[in-house]
Amino acid sequence: MIRIVVGFALLVAATGASAADTIDQPSVGRALRGSAHVSGKLTRERGFVSHRYRAVTDGFVKITLATGAKRPYLRVLTVPSTTRRGEGWSTNEPSLVVRVARGSELELVATLAVNITKGTAVGEATYELATVEMTP
Amino acid sequence: MKLAVVIALLANATLAEARLHQDGYDTPTETHVELVVGLWHDDKLTPDHGWNHYTFVAPTSGYVAVQMRAPRDHATLWSYLRVIDGDHNWAAVANRVTNLSEVVVAVERGHHYDIIATSQRNATLEPGERQITDGPYTIGVVPIALP
Numbered sequence: 001m002i003r004i005v006v007g008f009a010l011l012v013a014a015t016g017a018s019a020a021d022t023i024d025q026p027s028v029g030r031a032l033r034g035s036a037h038v039s040g041k042l043t044r045e046r047g048f049v050s051h052r053y054r055a056v057t058d059g060f061v062k063i064t065l066a067t068g069a070k071r072p073y074l075r076v077l078t079v080p081s082t083t084r085r086g087e088g089w090s091t092n093e094p095s096l097v098v099r100v101a102r103g104s105e106l107e108l109v110a111t112l113a114v115n116i117t118k119g120t121a122v123g124e125a126t127y128e129l130a131t132v133e134m135t136p
Numbered sequence: 137m138k139l140a141v142v143i144a145l146l147a148n149a150t151l152a153e154a155r156l157h158q159d160g161y162d163t164p165t166e167t168h169v170e171l172v173v174g175l176w177h178d179d180k181l182t183p184d185h186g187w188n189h190y191t192f193v194a195p196t197s198g199y200v201a202v203q204m205r206a207p208r209d210h211a212t213l214w215s216y217l218r219v220i221d222g223d224h225n226w227a228a229v230a231n232r233v234t235n236l237s238e239v240v241v242a243v244e245r246g247h248h249y250d251i252i253a254t255s256q257r258n259a260t261l262e263p264g265e266r267q268i269t270d271g272p273y274t275i276g277v278v279p280i281a282l283p
Contacts, residue, residue: 082233083231083233086214087229087231087237088229089226089229089239090227091225091227092223092224092225093226097241097242134283136280136281
């Protein structure tokens with residue numbers, strides 16, 4: 001079983017570009033706004049990719065990470081604001097649902113479960129990250 | 137060789153936990169409480185019992201929010217939730233402003249889910265390190281109508 005840990009210390013590092021590509025210091029990918037999607041490739045050099053998402057409606061967002069043949073691992077962190085600070089989620093499932101308010105931002109980190117197990121990027125796969133906003 | 141080292145480290149961690157008389161990630165405390173939609177359950181975390189295990193059987197299919205709330209600005213209890221379905225895991229650490237953590241999952245009627253409440257502090261301990269989280273919290277399952 002994959003140990004799932006979301007840490008406060010990790011929140012600071014998610015946004016910055018860094019030479020070291022890790023779960024705590026991911027590469028930076030294209031931003032998403034509202035319901036949108038992006039695709040790319042996870043490699044040994046770029047195995048953890050962060051995409052900033054900005055909500056355009058109040059409600060929930062379903063974040064789906066699909067990877068070619070490899071089990072995904074998704075980490076989501078809030079971008080600190082006056083009302084939200086320090087929140088984080090992670091899963092070894094393809095999707096995650098998070099409550100959002102219009103204008104709030106999240107960092108979505110896409111990687112593979114095997115990269116979490118090994119602690120470094122070892123797997124390669126294409127990925128597609130999608131956000132679908134849902135209103136109750 | 138590497139595997140042997142990992143096994144040895146895990147064994148040491150388990151022994152250390154036993155010596156410390158504390159539960160842990162792989163050995164949570166069984167509360168024997170089944171969470172019911174709409175009913176809140178008050179509980180506490182202590183240094184010996186820092187990982188409380190609950191069960192939940194979904195009465196209907198659909199989305200639910202599993203929520204854990206602890207006092208704001210608590211010194212050692214920063215809410216941390218895990219929802220487990222076999223080898224599928226969802227985890228959430230709380231909003232620092234509200235100390236409310238929430239995991240939203242799509243559940244199936246009659247299906248059994250494991251829920252574990254702990255604190256971020258306990259979740260990031262080094263092997264053998266003593267748990268210090270000590271405080272009250274409330275946990276519950278709330279239905280959410282989503283398309």
